[in-house]
Amino acid sequence: MLMRYRFEIGCVVALLACFLITQVELNRFYYFAGFAILQYVLISTAWNILGGYGGYINFGTAGFLGLGTYVAIAMIQFYGAGIIEQIIVAGALAGLLGLGIGYITLRLKGVYFAIATLAIAIVLETFVNNWDYVGGAAGVSILPPRTPELLGITIVDRKGGGIFYNNKEFLFFLMGALAIMSVWIARTVEFGKLGRGLNAIKDNEEAAECMGVPTLKLKLIATVISGSLMGVAGAVFPSYLTFVDPPTAFNLEFAVNSLAMPMIGGTFTWIGPVVGSILLGTVQQVAIVTISSEINLLIIGLLLVIFVTIAPHGIVGWFMKKNK
């Protein structure tokens, strides 16, 4: 019985661990670094649902993420929306964006989809640049509320009345919860009908279609799920950064990492992106605060080249082969 639900139990344990970490008051650096790594767990897991299972490369991660970010900012500007509302709306709109792009290009070879997502990211960035309500190209600064509440419960209060002592700790926990949710979704997709269908598409799309797999429908569903999770990852960004401008929200770094991390971990199973993002994310976070020069960019570049050449199926694939 317990074995059967071990994944679910694992999720609950991980969630509890995230919560406990916020209660022990570590060095604040760990919350920041942890937030960045967990955000990448979420992003690369989201990316992998379409890219890893279905073989369709999303090149415009930054577009989905930036959309989520700016939806959140617009909602804050408009009526001071709470973080949960921002996440829900951002997720929904990013999912819709996925549906739209998918509908236009998913009928075609994967490369067209990749370029279309890249194009949409640039179009969105241009719109944001010209939309002064959310700060435009000048950027916007967002002050986090002093004592945020959720369903009437004070979440953060430095005097000790809330659940968390500090906003950063709350955001760390929130990102942890979202990341775990995304992993759970990815695993459900992987072992469900959707995942099997996507795998068939990846192996041979024409054959899958002949066998009666509704390829377009499955690809669209995957794009919507993947896109909306990226939007969710973006929605938390303004609260974390407190100052956002378009180059930050639409950074190329997101496109690179969202594809490199699953690749390094292994794209065929849910654990791959998790492993990849924890590994590469940690290396990045550590490199930034230990090497004070351009060498840290070099390390990332070398890691990418070395990993994709020596471990073609990612770390997970490599380990599995050894265990065979």
Next chain:
Amino acid sequence: MSRILKFRVSTMLLGVLFAAAFTLTTAFSPSAQAKPIKVGFSMALTGALAGGGKQALEAMKIWRDDINSKGGMIGRQVELVYYDDQTNPKNVPGIYAKLLDVDKVDFIVSGYGTNLIAPAMPVAIDRDVVFMGLFGMNNNKKWKYDKYFQILPAGPDPAVGFSYNWFEALKTFKPKTIALLSADAEFARNLKEGAVKNAKNMGLKIVYNENYPPKTADFTPIVRAVNAKKPDVFYIASYPNGSAGLVRALAEVGTKAKAVGGGMVGLQFSGLMAGLGPNLNGILNYDFYVPEPTMALYPGATELIAKYQNKVKTEGLKTDALGYYLVPWAYAYLDVLGQAVNAVGKIDHEAIAKYIHATEFTSVVGKIKFTPLGEWSETRTIVVQYQNIKNNDLQQFARPGTRKIMYPLDIKTGTPQTYNSLR
């Protein structure tokens, strides 16, 4: 492969990863509190702002050596702790948390530029420490933090103050119409907003007001579109790529505007000045320090710049060869902190912030007094006009005469002439 094996592999992997991550991060934390006073910051050493960041870093190292040779801060040697933020604001909060919590630095100062200062503000406020900013624009407008001070000499309302002198300088032309153009980027857009206010105060009619994307490769269509509106003056707030592109497009297409320039970032950098050479003639732009005889109001700046230029030469550094733009300022924001700490005599952020608010400092950028929000109490941008540039030799820019000061009047070395008369 069985599912159970898959699960075992994955849990094992996760465990190993977390352990590795943990040891990695803890291994790099220093074990004991070291003796020297540590000043920590993030700096753009790669990415778009790296040119400025690297220049600033060398100036900061000079300050460290200077203060240490004079006995340090309150008798303790000063050590700089810094990391590369890659010109990406996303990296900044983590870096400052690491500096404060793991490296246990005694003071933090900012990286270069507004959007790299902004993400560090909440960290500084959270820890209630003094935070010195390098070239930030209005970073404290919303926070109203009483321990933030920044060194961009643009007055209490920096966006307006930055271009105020430029508009004063072009009054000689008695303009009626103006065209405004800015890069689609944070600093440039703020500059233009300030310029719009100044233009309205002067009663100028705005005939063109647009932004260009930072990735623009060819600026001739933009210059032609501006020319079609026949403005008397043309205010440009641009980043280095655009500044160079616009200077060339103006040289190629020509313009009848009497004054061109204003907020063009990058024309102060050695690489671009030498590269553009005679194309620069006639441009009327902001600056902070130029080698003109009247710049004596910045005590010690000449020596500092000579020291920097010598450092670049002897150590073979790949940073700006002249260093006029940032060196004095990156030196000064640390110098103010050093003076304040030495005057207070102990590391007490409350007292140091009070002292900085109450004091008028003298440093290599002249006299500095801060407003309650930590901006300069008065604007000290200078307006220069490029002229007499014959070729692409860099050394001509190290001598007086190529960038004459038009404003403020008390240090002026020339009178503004129309763009075309200098071509």
Next chain:
Amino acid sequence: MEFLELLINALIAGILLGGFFAALSIGLSICFGLLDAVNIAHPTLIVGAAFCTFLLNDLLGIDPIVAGLILTPVFFLLGMGIYSLYYQFFERQSAEALRGLAFFFGLLFIAEVVMIMIFGVDHRLVNAPYIGESFTAIVTGMTFSIPYRLLAAFVIAGLMTLGISYYLNSSYFGRATSAVHQDMMALSLMGADPVMIKRIAFALGLATCGLAGALMIIVIPIEPAVGRFFIGNVFAIVVLGGLGSIPGTLVGALILGIAESLVSTFFGPSWAPAVSFGILLGVLAFKPTGLFGTGDTR
């Protein structure tokens, strides 16, 4: 009259700018369009060539375009090397294009850091008699000016396109390259070595970086990260023109150049990227193979 003058000038500027874009994209059109290698580092390698041009110009006083010609064989050899690596680890294992993409991303970062270490991070420009000057013609009261540096870019891009198209259509290797793209099997039956053909084609794609780099530093100031600016543009152009079509790439580049110039002149430059990439999305929606693409889209 004034409007007409503005319009014609905008069209001229757009065509010239399109030429510059074509020079940046033509190599990618071979690597990506014909060989399916998603070489995202292409613009950054061009920046590398631009820095080499700067060095040759600054130290030896060599004209930038001549320097670009000198660099062409160097980049050809570099291309041979990179393709060997790429083939060894990806193509031979018939790995997905995806992993190749990660490889090229890695290459991009490595190239950037190498440039930072060798050249520093300051902006660089070159000088030549034709930079900063323009050819001016006055026709029926209207003034048309053509900057020489953009004219150079246009002429060289045109020659490059012609040369490469001619090569691909008429030489044995060229036809074999097109065959690699269309039908590997037939090629093997013909007794040609597909790997060698691909290696040469890839190297040819990278060889264009030499001249493209020279044009880049003639047109814009460069710094190590400037290549990232053009990733979107070059891929958009190759797809817009149609994968595998060299003349298509030139046409795609001209369309984006003219669109950018017209938008900059009449609507405000800030919207230019949205219009350019909007055109791309529109074409993908209605004619997915791109303007001159012939291959199937599935």
